[in-house]
Ligand SMILES: Nc1ncnc2c1ncn2[C@@H]1O[C@H](COP(=O)(O)OP(=O)(O)O)[C@@H](O)[C@H]1O
């Protein structure tokens with residue numbers, strides 16, 4: 001493993017879904033390194049492959065090709081039992097559909113406590129998490145009777161119950177008002193600061209992406225761009241591929257040709273009419 005404190009390392013990840021006789025290439029050659037304690041917003045249009053990447057990082061899918069390390073462990077080398085244990089004690093996952101993260105007939109508090117089954121039970125943490133997501137008064141209500149927004153907040157409390165090394169959240173604020181959204185952001189940042197929890201958060205919510213330390217934009221199954229501290233960069237892919245961001249498509253439309261002019265520290269692309 002590398003000397004860097006990377007918690008996630010993707011090396012040429014390819015994910016192909018096979019449904020009946022069609023194949024969908026959801027991810028192609030994704031290279032990505034995420035260091036411990038980073039909070040990453042995963043951006044990109046619908047169908048880009050964001051959820052697929054999250055499922056792979058969670059060990060819920062095995063990549064069609066490429067390698068994936070979590071905290072130095074090559075996921076492909078784990079048998080199902082060890083993978084299940086790693087997931088239960090080290091990963092907190094919040095799926096896109098909030099209800100799917102919860103056991104409907106259990107109370108809010110029981111749902112959070114259940115998520116601690118692989119680690120030491122900590123009742124104070126359960127109460128603290130419910131308070132932080134604004135559900136202190138809802139501890140005894142069955143999760144199945146809660147609104148979508150309440151379920152979403154509870155799902156975050158569940159995902160953080162075991163102080164995971166890696167939190168994976170798919171659109172965690174999609175059903176929340178601004179106030180509840182802020183609570184969710186605060187909780188994710190607090191987990192990163194207090195417990196060193198690394199977060200990868202799929203989001204379309206600029207309040208979320210601006211609050212996190214880094215953005216990674218997936219387009220057409222590839223990492224096309226990254227942002228840090230408000231500045232966006234395109235990523236030079238394998239074979240030197242560059243994705244021109246949509247906001248420049250009027251200058252360099254997809255399918256057009258460009259002339260490459262070298263500079264001392266890079267190149268310029270100019271539209272050309274051959
Ligand atoms: N279980 C599946 N079977 C077949 N195709 C799928 C499946 N899940 C996702 N896809 C396809 O893979 C691509 C990426 O999907 P997804 O990862 O859900 O993207 P995003 O989360 O960025 O919207 C899409 O073309 C989608 O239709």
Ligand SMILES: [Mg+2]
Nearest residue numbers: 050051052096
């Ligand atoms: Mg998705």
